[in-house]
Amino acid sequence: MLDSFILFIKNIILWPPVFYLLIAPGLVTILISLLLLIWAERKIAGRIQMRYGPLEISPKIGGAIQLVADLTRYMLQEIIIPRTVDTLPYLIAPIAGFIISLLPVAAIPISPIYFPSPMTNSIIVALALTTLPPILNILAAWASNNKFSLIGGARESFLIAAYELIVILSAIGAMVIYGTSDFTEAVSLQKNLWGIILNPISAIAFYVAVLMATGRFPFEIAEAEAEIVMGAYTEYSGLLYGLSMGISYTRMFVYNVIFSLLFLGGWQPFFTIGGHIFISYVLIPATVVILKALIVSLTMVFTRAIYGRLRIDQALGGAWKFWFLVAIVGLIWGSALTYLQQVI
Amino acid sequence: MGGKYVEKVVPSRNLSLLNKAKNHAEALALGAKFLVRPLRITYRYPIVKEIPDQGYRGLIVLDDNKCIGCSLCARICPASAMKMFQAGEKKLRPAVNYERCVFCGYCVDICPENALKHARTHDVVFESGESMLYIGEKFTLDPDTQILSGKVRIYRVRVDEKRGLIYEPIR
Amino acid sequence: MEQINNVGGFSAKKVDDKTLILFFGPQHPSSGHMRIIVKLDGDIIVESDPDIGYVHRTMEKLSETKEWIKNSVLFERLAILDAGNVTQAYIIALEKLLNVEPPPRALYLRTILSEINRISSHLYGMGIFAIMIGSSTGYMWFFGDREIMVQLAERITGSRLTHTYHIPGGVRRDVSNAFLEELEKGLNYIERRLKDYEVMFVNNPIIRSRLENVGVLSRERAIELGVTGPNLRASGVSYDVRVEEPYGAYQFVDFEVPVYKEGDALARTFQRFDEIRQSISILRQLIKSIPEGPVLNEKYLKLFTKKMKDIWDAEKRVKFPSIFANLRPPAGKAYGRVEEGRGEIFFYLESSGEAKPYRVRVVTPSFRNSILLKYLPVGERLADLPAIYGSIDYFPPEADR
Ligand code: SF4
Ligand code: SF4
Numbered sequence: 001m002l003d004s005f006i007l008f009i010k011n012i013i014l015w016p017p018v019f020y021l022l023i024a025p026g027l028v029t030i031l032i033s034l035l036l037l038i039w040a041e042r043k044i045a046g047r048i049q050m051r052y053g054p055l056e057i058s059p060k061i062g063g064a065i066q067l068v069a070d071l072t073r074y075m076l077q078e079i080i081i082p083r084t085v086d087t088l089p090y091l092i093a094p095i096a097g098f099i100i101s102l103l104p105v106a107a108i109p110i111s112p113i114y115f116p117s118p119m120t121n122s123i124i125v126a127l128a129l130t131t132l133p134p135i136l137n138i139l140a141a142w143a144s145n146n147k148f149s150l151i152g153g154a155r156e157s158f159l160i161a162a163y164e165l166i167v168i169l170s171a172i173g174a175m176v177i178y179g180t181s182d183f184t185e186a187v188s189l190q191k192n193l194w195g196i197i198l199n200p201i202s203a204i205a206f207y208v209a210v211l212m213a214t215g216r217f218p219f220e221i222a223e224a225e226a227e228i229v230m231g232a233y234t235e236y237s238g239l240l241y242g243l244s245m246g247i248s249y250t251r252m253f254v255y256n257v258i259f260s261l262l263f264l265g266g267w268q269p270f271f272t273i274g275g276h277i278f279i280s281y282v283l284i285p286a287t288v289v290i291l292k293a294l295i296v297s298l299t300m301v302f303t304r305a306i307y308g309r310l311r312i313d314q315a316l317g318g319a320w321k322f323w324f325l326v327a328i329v330g331l332i333w334g335s336a337l338t339y340l341q342q343v344i
Numbered sequence: 345m346g347g348k349y350v351e352k353v354v355p356s357r358n359l360s361l362l363n364k365a366k367n368h369a370e371a372l373a374l375g376a377k378f379l380v381r382p383l384r385i386t387y388r389y390p391i392v393k394e395i396p397d398q399g400y401r402g403l404i405v406l407d408d409n410k411c412i413g414c415s416l417c418a419r420i421c422p423a424s425a426m427k428m429f430q431a432g433e434k435k436l437r438p439a440v441n442y443e444r445c446v447f448c449g450y451c452v453d454i455c456p457e458n459a460l461k462h463a464r465t466h467d468v469v470f471e472s473g474e475s476m477l478y479i480g481e482k483f484t485l486d487p488d489t490q491i492l493s494g495k496v497r498i499y500r501v502r503v504d505e506k507r508g509l510i511y512e513p514i515r
Numbered sequence: 516m517e518q519i520n521n522v523g524g525f526s527a528k529k530v531d532d533k534t535l536i537l538f539f540g541p542q543h544p545s546s547g548h549m550r551i552i553v554k555l556d557g558d559i560i561v562e563s564d565p566d567i568g569y570v571h572r573t574m575e576k577l578s579e580t581k582e583w584i585k586n587s588v589l590f591e592r593l594a595i596l597d598a599g600n601v602t603q604a605y606i607i608a609l610e611k612l613l614n615v616e617p618p619p620r621a622l623y624l625r626t627i628l629s630e631i632n633r634i635s636s637h638l639y640g641m642g643i644f645a646i647m648i649g650s651s652t653g654y655m656w657f658f659g660d661r662e663i664m665v666q667l668a669e670r671i672t673g674s675r676l677t678h679t680y681h682i683p684g685g686v687r688r689d690v691s692n693a694f695l696e697e698l699e700k701g702l703n704y705i706e707r708r709l710k711d712y713e714v715m716f717v718n719n720p721i722i723r724s725r726l727e728n729v730g731v732l733s734r735e736r737a738i739e740l741g742v743t744g745p746n747l748r749a750s751g752v753s754y755d756v757r758v759e760e761p762y763g764a765y766q767f768v769d770f771e772v773p774v775y776k777e778g779d780a781l782a783r784t785f786q787r788f789d790e791i792r793q794s795i796s797i798l799r800q801l802i803k804s805i806p807e808g809p810v811l812n813e814k815y816l817k818l819f820t821k822k823m824k825d826i827w828d829a830e831k832r833v834k835f836p837s838i839f840a841n842l843r844p845p846a847g848k849a850y851g852r853v854e855e856g857r858g859e860i861f862f863y864l865e866s867s868g869e870a871k872p873y874r875v876r877v878v879t880p881s882f883r884n885s886i887l888l889k890y891l892p893v894g895e896r897l898a899d900l901p902a903i904y905g906s907i908d909y910f911p912p913e914a915d916r
Binding site for chain 3: 348349367368385386422447455457508509
């Protein structure tokens with residue numbers, strides 16, 4: 001009786017859709033990565049900025065669980081809902097934003113044979129899903145009924161228009177080389193040569209666009225503290241604020257999983273351990289992908305300690321006049337490579 | 345001798361793309377250098393304590409035997425923090441209220457008998473308004489001895505050519 | 516925009532539909548103790564109205580209720596990040612009234628403190644500026660390295676910020692040779708770090724793009740608005756009190772006063788960096804040539820009792836003669852001017868022969884620069900408002916007095 005119950009639970013957890021959304025690369029992995037990333041961001045900034053960074057909570061491990069303490073504080077804090085806000089969208093926006101920013105993992109495989117929903121155009125679906133969260137950001141800005149929020153929302157919507165195109169164009173720049181819009185196939189084609197070597201131009205454009213999409217420095221424009229207080233989330237407090245802070249990190253991590261699948265060889269180098277199907281086909285590839293995504297994310301949080309914040313017109317100008325062209329060049333480069341390959 | 349004006353222009357405006365890339369790389373490299381070899385200037389305050397040099401204008405201590413009750417200290421105090429009190433018959437003694445004191449040290453410097461001196465501690469937590477009034481015997485105790493006892497590591501800060509500030513352990 | 520209603524002293528204005536009025540402060544991460552009411556057309560500022568006075572402490576009036584020497588403690592609270600220079604201006608004016616001159620060593624010591632204060636004030640201003648344009652590393656670096664200057668000032672005066680170092684006829688403490696060595700070390704460190712700042716801050720392309728051609732103040736405009744200090748010199752006007760009317764030990768050292776023409780935020784940044792370089796050079800010259808001798812005027816030294824002399828010999832600490840508690844300068848008027856980190860500070864004192872001033876007037880550099888917040892942001896983007904605010908190194912408590 002008990003055995004069958006455990007088996008039932010195990011099967012449910014290992015059922016790909018559940019496993020993906022809850023364990024890896026879904027909720028659990030993302031929460032752990034958030035913990036690591038935010039701690040690393042503070043620690044990196046601390047080291048560069050002649051100070052310690054977080055340390056008080058757990059001095060022995062360098063303050064690594066600082067975020068847990070912060071989250072606890074957020075959870076216990078009173079959530080103040082200003083009288084003038086549009087309550088329902090105000091409440092929905094950060095919660096839905098956080099959940100929706102997790103959605104793309106439904107289409108992202110982290111192992112060659114084990115995926116949540118078999119599909120042949122998972123790249124396109126994943127990219128399409130990544131474009132959703134900013135809408136919630138704008139909703140939050142609108143519902144907050146605050147001028148600073150409104151300006152933040154307006155900035156965000158300008159930025160979306162700029163970076164989405166670059167993300168998608170540079171992803172296509174990679175897709176044309178592999179000749180597929182399926183992650184699993186694209187990764188298996190990168191067995192010998194990673195995408196970043198085949199098409200470095202698209203990779204760089206994608207990287208910068210992700211910086212812009214997730215509000216990393218120097219594109220931290222929609223939340224610019226010195227200018228518009230906290231952008232769309234000015235009126236938020238407590239857990240809702242904590243959630244809204246998590247959105248950009250979640251998005252960054254998800255984007256970087258896509259980045260490592262498209263350009264960094266995904267779960268390559270792939271190897272199996274005989275007799276352990278679950279370990280060989282799920283755990284090891286998942287770890288490889290997540291590690292790659294984490295390393296890329298680390299380089300992204302590193303920019304906080306180097307750069308200031310661009311002005312919105314400079315960011316948009318840079319995006320349209322420079323990075324857009326770079327993405328196009330990347331696309332042309334990718335197509336040329338494919339063409340040459342066919343000719344030769 | 346004296347100063348003179350020198351006209352200058354900001355070097356290298358409107359950098360080329362290549363120069364920009366170089367500057368980006370330099371800034372990133374400098375950041376990476378600090379990441380590997382940090383130049384830390386802060387210290388872990390409550391666990392590690394820095395005590396200032398001799399001559400620091402900290403809390404004020406009265407030497408009751410030296411004081412002649414001349415009230416000069418109370419007269420010069422710019423914040424009216426120091427006031428004279430009757431301490432026995434025909435005996436005036438100052439008392440200080442740290443709610444007001446700005447640690448200018450005028451009282452210490454004007455005392456003709458050198459009855460006042462600065463302690464080196466300055467970071468005290470007061471739990472109530474009354475506890476900020478140092479009067480009578482309380483004013484004559486040296487706070488250094490109480491505060492520097494206990495389980496803290498005491499450091500002295502030195503200016504250093506390479507690292508800016510270094511903290512030398514005293515004990 | 517017309518005024519359509521005026522009820523009980525409140526005026527209501529009709530706003531056209533296209534502009535957004537944004538209350539930038541007083542509770543805003545980068546407004547400081549002030550409010551800037553900006554009118555925005557899209558992202559462009561069409562009108563900017565600095566609303567100052569949130570930290571007005573009636574200093575001028577308050578000083579009429581305090582004895583002369585106590586006011587030095589009061590006025591240094593104008594700008595505690597630059598306290599040495601503020602009190603110096605006050606004491607210079609007071610010395611003119613009292614007709615006492617400090618001895619040479621005291622002049623040198625005053626100038627050493629002035630320049631240390633100037634470096635730390637510039638670093639403070641740059642730090643605030645850095646965080647306003649989002650460079651948290653700049654912020655931490657400038658503030659971190661300012662700590663060295665603060666420590667050095669503490670070694671001279673016994674206090675980190677509110678030095679209260681100047682007294683009529685001299686200074687309160689002498690320094691040891693060990694201090695001068697330490698100062699030299701600190702200067703070497705700052706000089707080396709200036710290179711790092713250049714790579715990380717001014718030459719960083721992102722930061723630079725935020726500064727170039729932002730908040731351009733033309734020469735004519737600067738003169739017209741009565742701007743002062745580095746902001747004036749960055750607009751191509753050669754004016755520095757240290758040159759025009761040398762005080763302290765400035766006539767004994769060689770130094771350059773950089774003057775930039777462009778008048779934008781970048782020029783103002785370079786101006787400050789160059790001034791730090793010059794301050795380092797001035798300090799080095801002062802260390803080399805500082806003369807021996809007393810640090811208080813003969814007139815007061817004569818009043819010293821034996822005990823006071825013993826303390827001076829043992830601790831190099833000036834005890835105040837009791838007359839300090841009751842200074843009564845003869846009736847008259849005097850002024851004192853000092854080039855502070857943020858510009859010229861001016862004190863006008865009027866004495867009626869009493870123990871307290873009859874009138875004190877103080878014109879602070881930040882007050883004179885605050886007008887820039889009305890004119891410079893117009894036509895720029897909202898994001899440039901903090902950049903302009905930071906680049907003029909505005910310090911509200913100093914402006915509000
Ligand atoms: S240190 Fe200054 S403020 Fe404090 S009691 Fe002495 S004279 Fe008064
Ligand atoms: S000045 Fe000195 S001697 Fe006079 S009352 Fe104060 S502490 Fe006592």
